[in-house]
Each structure stands twice: as C-alpha cells, then as structure tokens.
Amino acid sequence: MTDWRSLAPAERIVLDCIxxxxxxxxxxxxxxxxxxxxxxxxxxxxxxxxxxxEEAGPGCSxxxxxxxxxxxxxxxxxxxxxxxxxxxxxxxxxAPDMSILAHHAEPxxxxxxxxxxxxxxxxxxxxxxxKCRVNGRDIAAIGMGVPGPVDFADGLLxxxxxxxxxxxxxxxxxxxxxxxxxxxxxxxxxxxAMGELWRVHRQIRDFLVIKVGTGIGCGIVCRGEIYxxxxxxxxxxxxxxxxxxxxxxxxxxxxxVEAMAAAPALSRLAVEAARGxxxxxxxxxxxxxxxxxxxxxxxxxxxxxxxxxxxxxLTGELLGRMLASLVNFYNPSHVFIGGGVSQIGPLYLAxxxxxxxxxxxxxxxxxxxxxxxxxxxxxxxxxAGALAFQECLKRAPA
Amino acid sequence: MTDWRSLAPAERIVLDCIxxxxxxxxxxxxxxxxxxxxxxxxxxxxxxxxxxxEEAGPGCSxxxxxxxxxxxxxxxxxxxxxxxxxxxxxxxxxAPDMSILAHHAEPxxxxxxxxxxxxxxxxxxxxxxxKCRVNGRDIAAIGMGVPGPVDFADGLLxxxxxxxxxxxxxxxxxxxxxxxxxxxxxxxxxxxAMGELWRVHRQIRDFLVIKVGTGIGCGIVCRGEIYxxxxxxxxxxxxxxxxxxxxxxxxxxxxxVEAMAAAPALSRLAVEAARGxxxxxxxxxxxxxxxxxxxxxxxxxxxxxxxxxxxxxLTGELLGRMLASLVNFYNPSHVFIGGGVSQIGPLYLAxxxxxxxxxxxxxxxxxxxxxxxxxxxxxxxxxAGALAFQECLKRAPA
Numbered sequence: 123m124t125d126w127r128s129l130a131p132a133e134r135i136v137l138d139c140i141x142x143x144x145x146x147x148x149x150x151x152x153x154x155x156x157x158x159x160x161x162x163x164x165x166x167x168x169x170x171x172x173x174x175x176e177e178a179g180p181g182c183s184x185x186x187x188x189x190x191x192x193x194x195x196x197x198x199x200x201x202x203x204x205x206x207x208x209x210x211x212x213x214x215x216x217a218p219d220m221s222i223l224a225h226h227a228e229p230x231x232x233x234x235x236x237x238x239x240x241x242x243x244x245x246x247x248x249x250x251x252x253k254c255r256v257n258g259r260d261i262a263a264i265g266m267g268v269p270g271p272v273d274f275a276d277g278l279l280x281x282x283x284x285x286x287x288x289x290x291x292x293x294x295x296x297x298x299x300x301x302x303x304x305x306x307x308x309x310x311x312x313x314x315a316m317g318e319l320w321r322v323h324r325q326i327r328d329f330l331v332i333k334v335g336t337g338i339g340c341g342i343v344c345r346g347e348i349y350x351x352x353x354x355x356x357x358x359x360x361x362x363x364x365x366x367x368x369x370x371x372x373x374x375x376x377x378x379v380e381a382m383a384a385a386p387a388l389s390r391l392a393v394e395a396a397r398g399x400x401x402x403x404x405x406x407x408x409x410x411x412x413x414x415x416x417x418x419x420x421x422x423x424x425x426x427x428x429x430x431x432x433x434x435x436l437t438g439e440l441l442g443r444m445l446a447s448l449v450n451f452y453n454p455s456h457v458f459i460g461g462g463v464s465q466i467g468p469l470y471l472a473x474x475x476x477x478x479x480x481x482x483x484x485x486x487x488x489x490x491x492x493x494x495x496x497x498x499x500x501x502x503x504x505x506a507g508a509l510a511f512q513e514c515l516k517r518a519p520a
Numbered sequence: 521m522t523d524w525r526s527l528a529p530a531e532r533i534v535l536d537c538i539x540x541x542x543x544x545x546x547x548x549x550x551x552x553x554x555x556x557x558x559x560x561x562x563x564x565x566x567x568x569x570x571x572x573x574e575e576a577g578p579g580c581s582x583x584x585x586x587x588x589x590x591x592x593x594x595x596x597x598x599x600x601x602x603x604x605x606x607x608x609x610x611x612x613x614x615a616p617d618m619s620i621l622a623h624h625a626e627p628x629x630x631x632x633x634x635x636x637x638x639x640x641x642x643x644x645x646x647x648x649x650x651k652c653r654v655n656g657r658d659i660a661a662i663g664m665g666v667p668g669p670v671d672f673a674d675g676l677l678x679x680x681x682x683x684x685x686x687x688x689x690x691x692x693x694x695x696x697x698x699x700x701x702x703x704x705x706x707x708x709x710x711x712x713a714m715g716e717l718w719r720v721h722r723q724i725r726d727f728l729v730i731k732v733g734t735g736i737g738c739g740i741v742c743r744g745e746i747y748x749x750x751x752x753x754x755x756x757x758x759x760x761x762x763x764x765x766x767x768x769x770x771x772x773x774x775x776x777v778e779a780m781a782a783a784p785a786l787s788r789l790a791v792e793a794a795r796g797x798x799x800x801x802x803x804x805x806x807x808x809x810x811x812x813x814x815x816x817x818x819x820x821x822x823x824x825x826x827x828x829x830x831x832x833x834l835t836g837e838l839l840g841r842m843l844a845s846l847v848n849f850y851n852p853s854h855v856f857i858g859g860g861v862s863q864i865g866p867l868y869l870a871x872x873x874x875x876x877x878x879x880x881x882x883x884x885x886x887x888x889x890x891x892x893x894x895x896x897x898x899x900x901x902x903x904a905g906a907l908a909f910q911e912c913l914k915r916a917p918a
Contacts, residue, residue: 271881271883273883280882280883280886281881281882281883327750328749328750340849342849344742344743344747345742345743349742350851351726351850351851351852351884352725352726352851352852352853352887352888353851353853353883353884353886353887354851354883355848355851355881355883355884356849356850356851357849357851358848358849358851358881358883358884359845359848359849361848361879361880361881362844362845362848362849363841363844363845363879364764365764366762366763366764366765366841367764367765373881375878375879443761443764444845446760446761447757447760447761447842447845447849448849450753450756450757450759450760451738451740451754451755451756451757451760451845451846451849451850452749452754452849452850453748453749453750453751453752453753453754453755453756454749454750455750455751480773481759481761481773482759483669483679483753483756483759483771484678484679485669485671485678485679485751485752485753485756486749486751486753486756488678488751489750489751490750
C-alpha cells in the first residue's frame with residue numbers, strides 16, 4: 123500500500139497534477155506546476171522509483187523527438203468509493219485513473235441505522251474485492267458520501283436530519299476494522315460536485331451542483347476546488363425558505379425548499395392531484411399501486427397529463443426561487459442539476475431556468491448556464507474516488 | 521512612479537507578503553512564501569534596490585543577533601482611494617502601509633450622474649494632493665468603490681440600479697486624463713470587505729460583510745481573498761426575496777430585502793408609524809422636519825419609542841432572513857454588518873442574530889459570529905487602497 127505520509131511536498135504536487143492531467147510530458151508538467159526542470163525531474167524520478175507514476179507512449183511532438191508522457195501507475199492501488207443516499211447505496215472499486223473496476227448499486231433505507239447499513243457496506247466491499255481478485259491490502263484509500271451534514275475534518279455527521287442515529291458516529295472506525303487505508307467522509311452532494319469537476323468540468327472555476335432527491339443539497343466549486351465553509355456545512359441549502367407562508371418542514375421552519383420541492387413533496391402533490399380529481403392517470407395509478415412516486419409524475423407528464431406538468435412546473439419554480447438567491451449571491455458561471463428528481467423531464471429544467479432568470483440580476487445571469495448534471499448516477503462514485511485520491515495527497519491520513 | 525510591470529514573479533510574491541505582514545525578518549518571510557533562503561534574498565535585494573521595501577529596526581530575537589525587519593518603503597508612492605456611496609463621497613490619499621495622509625468626506629447624490637460626480641472626484645484629488653504637498657506623478661495606483669455591480673476585469677458598471685447613466689462608463693478613462701497610475705474599480709461592498717480583511721481580520725478565511733445603506737450588498741471573503749464570482753457580481757444580495765407577498769421593488773420583483781429593509785424602507789416605515797399614530801415622537805419630528813430618516817428611528821428607539829423599536833426589529837428580522845439563506849449556503853465563520861443603517865442601535869444586531877439562528881441549521885451556526893463591522897466609515901477607503909496595492913501586483917495595470 124502506498125505510504126502517502128512519506129511523500130515529499132514536491133512529489134505530492136506533481137502526483138496531484140498528473141491525477142488532474144494525465145498524459146503530460148515532463149516539460150508540460152514543469153510548466154503546469156511552476157517548478158524548474160531539475161526540480162520536476164527529481165520529483166518525477168522519485169515517483170517513478172516508488173512505482174506511483176509511469177512514463178508511457180509518446181505524446182504530441184512539437185518538432186523533435188516525441189516526448190514520453192506521464193500517467194498514474196496501477197501500483198498506487200485501488201480506491202474504494204461508497205455513495206450512500208437516503209434511499210440508495212452504491213459501492214465501487216476504482217483504478218487510480220478513476221476507471222470503474224467493479225460497481226454494485228442497490229436500494230437502501232438510511233433510516234435503518236448505521237449498524238445495518240455499515241455491515242452491508244463492509245459485505246459489499248468484500249464481495250467486490252473478491253470479484254476483482256484483489257486483496258484488502260490493495261485498497262489505497264476509501265471515499266464515502268453520506269446524505270447529511272459532515273464535519274469534513276473529522277468525518278463525523280452533525281445533526282443529520284435524514285439520518286437519526288448516525289450523529290457523531292465515526293464510519294471510518296468501522297471501516298478500519300477491515301482496511302488500514304485512510305477513509306474520507308463527505309456530504310454526498312460535495313462528492314457529486316467533485317465527480318463533475320474531476321471528470322467533466324476541469325476548466326470551470328466557479329460552479330454549483332444541486333442534488334434534488336429525498337433532500338436538496340448543493341455542492342460548491344470555488345476557484346476549481348470544493349468549498350466546504352467554516353464548519354464543513356456549506357451548501358446545506360435544503361432549508362432555505364422559498365415561501366414564508368409555506369408548510370412546516372421537519373426542521374421546524376416554514377416553507378423550506380426541501381419540504382416543498384424534494385421527492386416527498388412531489389409524491390404528496392401527485393397524491394393530492396389524484397385525490398382532487400385533477401389527473402385521471404395519477405388517480406388510476408394511486409388506486410392500483412397504493413402510492414405515487416416522482417417517477418409516476420414523470421411518466422404522467424410524458425403522457426401529456428396537465429396536472430403532472432403543473433407539479434413539475436411548480437417544484438421547478440420553487441427550486442428556482444432558492445437557486446435565484448444563490449445565483450445573486452455566488453454568481454456561478456454554471457449550475458448543474460442532478461439527483462433522482464432531476465430526471466423527471468425537460469420541463470423541469472425549463473421551469474427552473476425561468477424562475478432563476480426572473481429573480482436574478484442581469485449581471486449574474488447574462489452568461490449563466492443552468493443544465494442537468496452530466497454524470498448523475500456515477501457522479502457520487504467518481505467523486506468519492508477523486509476525493510479520496512486528492513485528500514491522501516493533502517493531509518496526513520486518518 | 522513604480523513600474524509594476526517590470527517586477528519579477530518572485531518579487532511580486534515577496535512584496536505582497538510584506539504588504540500583508542510588515543515587520544517580518546528575512547527568515548520569517550522565506551518561511552511564509554515558501555522560498556529557499558537564496559531565492560528570498562535575491563527577491564528582497566532586488567526590491568530594496570528598487571526602493572520598494574526597506575530594512576528597518578530590529579525584530580524579535582530568537583537567540584543570536586536580533587534580525588532586521590522588512591517593511592514597505594514610502595518610495596512606492598501614494599495610493600488614492602475613492603469610496604462613492606449612493607449618498608456620500610469619500611476621497612483619501614494613503615501611504616503604502618495604508619495610513620491615511622489626507623481624507624475628505626462629503627454628501628453626494630450618485631443620481632446626479634457621472635459628469636458631476638467624476639468632476640468632483642478629480643477636484644478633490646487635486647486638493648488633497650496639494651494639501652499633502654505631493655505631485656500627481658507620486659500616485660502609485662487608484663482604487664475606487666461604486667454602489668453598483670461592476671465587471672471587475674474591465675472596471676465597467678453593468679446595469680447599476682442605483683446609478684442610471686453610469687452603465688458601461690469607464691471611470692478609469694476620466695481619471696487617466698489626470699493620472700498615469702492604474703485604476704481599479706470595484707463594488708463598494710467588496711472594498712468594505714477588503715478593508716475589514718486587510719486591517720482587522722487577516723486570520724479569518726471565510727467571512728461575509730453585509731452593507732446596509734441605500735441598498736444592501738455583501739462582500740465575500742473566501743480562503744482569505746475577495747470572491748467576485750464568474751462575472752464579478754457575487755454578493756449582489758439586495759434582490760434576494762424575503763417575502764414572496766412583499767411590496768414591489770424597483771427591480772420588478774416582489775419582496776426584495778433591499779425594498780423592505782434598506783434605508784428608504786426604514787424611512788417609509790417611520791413615516792407610516794408617525795402618520796398611523798403609533799409614535800408621538802416620530803409624528804412630532806415628521807411635522808417639524810417634513811421627512812424622516814433612519815437616524816430618526818435610531819434616536820426614537822434610544823428614547824424608548826415602541827414603534828421605532830418595532831421598525832428596527834422588523835428590518836433586522838428581514839435582513840436576518842436573507843442572511844440565513846447565505847449562512848446555510850456559505851457557512852461563514854463570521855458575518856460583519858456595516859453601512860449607515862447598521863448604526864441604528866444594538867437592538868438591530870440582536871434582531872438579525874435571532875432571525876439567523878431561527879432559520880439556519882445547527883452545523884452552520886454552532887460557531888458563527890455575527891457582529892458589527894469594525895472599520896465602518898473608513899472601511900471603504902482602506903479597502904480601496906489595499907485593493908489598488910494588491911491588484912498592481914496581480915495584473916498588468918490598465
């Protein structure tokens with residue numbers, strides 16, 4: 123296993139640079155990190171000797187001999203990625219270049235508590251390790267996302283509204299019973315943002331990723347890095363008010379965007395439309411299935427159901443109200459909407475955009491792009507792997 | 521005049537470091553900038569040769585001979601600082617250590633247009649230069665704050681709601697008729713934040729400065745630097761909605777915090793209280809003076825006037841609603857409230873705090889400090905000077 127602690131500062135900088143820009147020549151690398159040729163060569167040589175990077179196939183020539191390019195070595199080890207949502211669990215093993223070696227997804231109920239969930243995670247990790255014919259000692263680091271506020275420095279959950287019973291729990295301690303590798307825990311939306319940043323949007327400096335599922339959260343990218351705020355709770359936007367006369371939220375306040383526009387609100391609005399006689403389709407499904415979920419609204423909308431369209435427009439408008447405040451404050455160049463609810467249909471994005479444009483100032487919106495997240499289901503997994511890699515380089519592992 | 525363009529990268533880094541931490545020894549400086557001893561000495565020597573820094577009085581000894589300390593030289597030149605508010609104009613000349621050499625403040629109405637205001641600024645600068653017995657060529661750089669959104673890269677105002685007629689105007693061009701020095705224009709609240717950061721809170725990484733005057737704006741400090749967003753409009757929080765059924769704002773939306781809680785709203789509420797028979801004191805003053813301003817509310821409150829207290833509580837509560845959204849999103853460690861309205865009395869801060877605590881999540885508020893800004897009236901001036909110094913080092917001057 124890689125001994126991250128023994129890496130010299132220059133070696134960390136070079137390894138991080140190759141992580142973000144594999145395929146650089148030594149010359150390009152030196153320019154990028156701002157080191158002299160000799161300092162770059164010393165760090166590169168040390169990393170090659172340690173087996174952490176390798177020189178491979180020729181890159182683009184600018185005249186003379188085509189230079190060798192640098193990339194990460196598989197000898198770095200394997201990264202375990204865990205993406206725990208309120209109702210889903212994804213576990214995966216990744217190579218250092220974040221390609222997926224094995225991946226398992228299943229429904230989960232985070233309210234069943236840490237005992238059940240953490241046991242299941244440990245079992246799934248063992249299965250995937252076996253499937254890949256590797257060894258627990260090959261795990262270089264573990265990254266994990268959870269659907270609640272995390273004190274990122276110590277990896278503990280703090281008053282997580284969707285996760286009663288997880289408060290102050292150290293998930294890392296449980297995982298350390300199986301693995302010596304460092305464990306990094308973050309909010310699931312930060313990992314989604316990290317995934318989008320690392321895989322798709324490396325050149326964008328300031329953007330937001332909004333995840334709409336059982337809850338609503340926001341990942342903040344500031345100057346090309348995840349911004350977590352003073353206590354690690356930045357982006358906790360679910361309880362921003364979008365209607366001061368709105369319904370009571372579980373947090374005790376009225377009109378929180380999460381209470382009015384996340385998945386449970388969509389289900390509630392669908393049931394109301396069915397019972398209120400505003401949608402024959404939704405009424406039929408409610409009759410048959412006993413319950414309605416956001417996907418039903420999506421399907422009804424695609425069949426041209428007027429009430430379903432109205433629900434999508436309303437929740438898009440409400441999310442847009444919250445987003446307008448963020449756009450006025452933060453002036454991002456891009457906003458990416460992800461999470462299960464975002465897949466409800468194109469009308470959703472149109473409603474969000476309309477709401478943001480109406481309530482934001484010209485200077486904040488003249489260049490803004492509001493789009494669906496690119497990775498979506500895999501975003502959390504790739505983000506968890508990328509976070510684990512980067513944090514190993516940044517700090518002494520826990 | 522200092523030729524900023526000719527400074528080598530290492531010299532810029534060292535000069536910037538001394539600007540933020542005057543009185544360092546060479547050894548402390550090397551540690552701080554992360555340079556080797558020889559690289560630090562080379563850059564320091566070059567800056568001393570150019571007359572930009574000087575070695576002065578001995579610092580603290582750690583054993584042997586007490587080391588010389590480094591500080592900025594007056595030969596760098598003089599920094600002109602201009603802080604234009606919606607109803608006030610401050611012009612000052614500052615030494616490189618941001619001590620004030622001359623300062624003039626007067627009321628101004630930004631709506632009288634760029635012709636009148638810019639002429640007045642030029643006249644005041646000439647007067648101050650004469651008063652200090654210096655020369656226009658001694659001006660090293662000019663920093664200026666304006667009460668509207670600025671595209672910071674080119675210094676142009678973009679659709680400024682309080683400044684009709686200033687749209688797309690290059691103030692720098694006018695100032696360049698008198699001075700060859702580079703000119704940097706920023707939003708007035710960013711300068712207030714810069715002033716607080718540079719003079720008072722160098723050790724705080726992530727904080728917000730809210731300015732409540734004719735308008736409401738927010739300066740954002742992120743990882744120890746001003747954050748301006750993708751288009752330079754970050755912090756434009758005046759049109760965040762705090763009451764979706766609230767009164768129409770000049771921006772076209774309903775219930776903007778600026779329409780409900782800035783100075784004009786306070787005056788309107790005071791007149792309503794006077795006319796509605798809810799305050800004998802305010803009614804008397806309205807009778808005598810024909811109008812009421814926020815200071816009247818302040819004075820009435822200090823005399824125990826119940827209606828005045830209710831106005832302060834209401835506007836504090838509304839500002840706190842907006843701030844709660846920012847705190848949930850940004851998780852700052854500190855929020856500083858400045859601007860003319862903030863001086864309305866201690867009840868104001870109490871109401872803001874109460875509102876924020878009620879509407880923000882535990883993790884965001886467990887360590888938060890919400891306080892009055894420390895510099896207030898001088899904050900913009902010091903911020904303008906500090907901005908000008910720093911930007912000279914960062915970019916090729918315009």
